[in-house]
Amino acid sequence: MKKSVKIGIFVGVLLLWAAVFLYVTTPAIHFKNVFFMGWLALTAAGAYILYVVLFFRNKGPMFYRSQEGPMGVHTMVFNKDAFPSLKPLKIIGILVIVYFLASVLSSAVILRSKAYASQMPINELPIEEFGQMVSPESVGSSTLPIIDEDIARRKAEARLGTYGSQYTISDSFTLIHYNDNGTERLVRVAPLEYSGFFVGLNRYYKGSVGYVMVDVVTEEATLVEVEGGMPYLETALFNKNLKRHIWFQHPFSMVTDYSFEIDDNGHPYWVATYFDYGVGLSGGPDPKGVILCDAVTGETQKYPMAEVPEWVDRVVPVEMAYEQANNAFTYKNGWFNAHFGAKVNVFNLSQQYNFLSLDGRTYMYSGVTSPNDADETSVGFIMTDLRTKDTSYFRMQGVTEARAMDIARNHQTVKAQNLTPTDPLLINIEGVPTYFLTLKNGYQRQWYVLVRVSDGTLAMNMDLKAAKTEYISLLSSTGNLSSEEMREANGTVLRLLHNGDNVEFLLQENPAKMYIAPLSMGIQVKFMQEGDAVTVRYLESGDGTGLVRELVNHSIGEVAP
Secondary structure (H helix, E strand, O other): OOHHHHHHHHHHHHHHHHHHHHHHHOOOOOOOOHHHHHHHHHHHHHHHHHHHHHHOHHHOOOEEEOOOOHHHOOOEEEOOOOOOOOHHHHHHHHHHHHHHHHHHHHHOHHHHHHHHHOOOOEEEEOOHHHHHHOOOOOOOOOOOOOOOHHHHHHHHHHOOHHHHHOEEEOOOOEEEEEEEOOEEEEEEEEEEEEOOHHHHHHOOOOOEEEEEEEEOOOOOEEEEEEEEEEOOEOOOOHHHEHHHHHHHHOOOOEEEEEEEEEOOOOOEEEEEEEEEEEEOOOEEEEEEEEEEEEOOOOOEEEEEHHHOOOOOOOOOOHHHHHHHHHHHHHOOOOHHHHHOOOOOOOOEEOOOOEEEEEOOEEEEEEEEEOOOOOOOEEEEEEEEEOOOOOEEEEEEEEEOHHHHHHHHHOOOOOHHHOOEEOOOEEEEEOOEEEEEEEEEOOOOEEEEEEEEOOOOOEEEEOOHHHHHHHHHHHHHHOOOOOHHHEEEEEEEEEEEEEEOOEEEEEEOOEEEEEEEEEHHHOHHHHOOOOOOEEEEEEEEOOOOOEEEEEEEEOOOOEEEO
């Protein structure tokens, strides 16, 4: 065989191997990518062996049998002429060992615990500032979700209609803020992914028909058909596959967390976070920015964190934020202190986390608790901005999210119904940190539940406004609300309505303001009629409703404390 032919075979085999491997696995071509570097070493070793096979075959076999020795035993002898040198393989082996040792040692938690702890600076704030950062929750607010991802997904699936056989709801069901013609809405969005190989093949150029959007406040689900289709999906084939397409555009970037979002015009994009390792060669992944991919045209744009468009909600992957915050609390005083020492100031994040919506930003929050798995109390909670990674810590003794779920599930009112609690949301009611969750059966929400973080005090009702009224009554009775927060109004009852366990009424002097008084306040509320002269002392709710704490019905002459 001619030398030129051998060279052609050698180069062709290597190029084919590299092309197939890179096309299928799409690894980041980066020296900190252990997977890529391992493949590179394996390929180098294989290339040398192929070189020997092609160019030294005429030197005889690599091994041959020796002449018959004592007792007729033959041994295998290495033919040095057929294999010029083992030195290149030894060098490759040494480099591999050095690289992996450097990767492990430079990133080992036991050696670099302080580096892991410093990746996320924690800004500790007094609990009083929680009420300033988190505006009071208001019933009917456009940013208080009342359904979780599971129920939202069921509502989205119900909107597929005739598309149900071709598409499925993507796992990327992202919670985002959507500016709908000036109205801020909190919605979950997900693309319609192909249900199988042949659907993807048939729709290769046309793409998916669109995406689903579920308003988590109003529970409205919408199927949005996108003009031009969405060819770039996680389930798309060949070059339209999302991860492969982004890899072709940015092969040297380490990318993770492919989230689906829409801009303020409803146009679909994929938001992928690119990152670097912040501790050694392979430890402490840290976000550096995002790559936006237009789901319709495939156009990509890379943005560092400081330049990400305002409509993008997720820049920092939740898993990275959670891990970095957990490391900051666990390894503050070193690895030995966390595992074998006195465990001074060692805390962990609770196993639950959820999201908080503030001023168009999405925050991850989680409780902070002790390393003891049996401990159901928290020492505070954190809030992490998922655009900037800024993290605030509020120190406050209380119950964990898991404990709040148990309290709700085992309440005597609903225990026999075997309902499932949703993951708690952290909200602010009259300056008091409060868990908001719902109890649901397999299909729909049944009860609204409010749990005071500090001690687990609970109020629940099938009506959200009623649950809030009961909860504020509990806060007032236990001294959480000061008398300075109470307001007073005098007037004549204009209209009233009995709504469950409450009476809702308007006063002639200010008919635009509604007051809510619980029937448990006594006969002066139960028998109140239109035209009665009343004096009320009330708390101002976040939505402007007056939550009545005391009522004097002058037409009856009794005081309701």
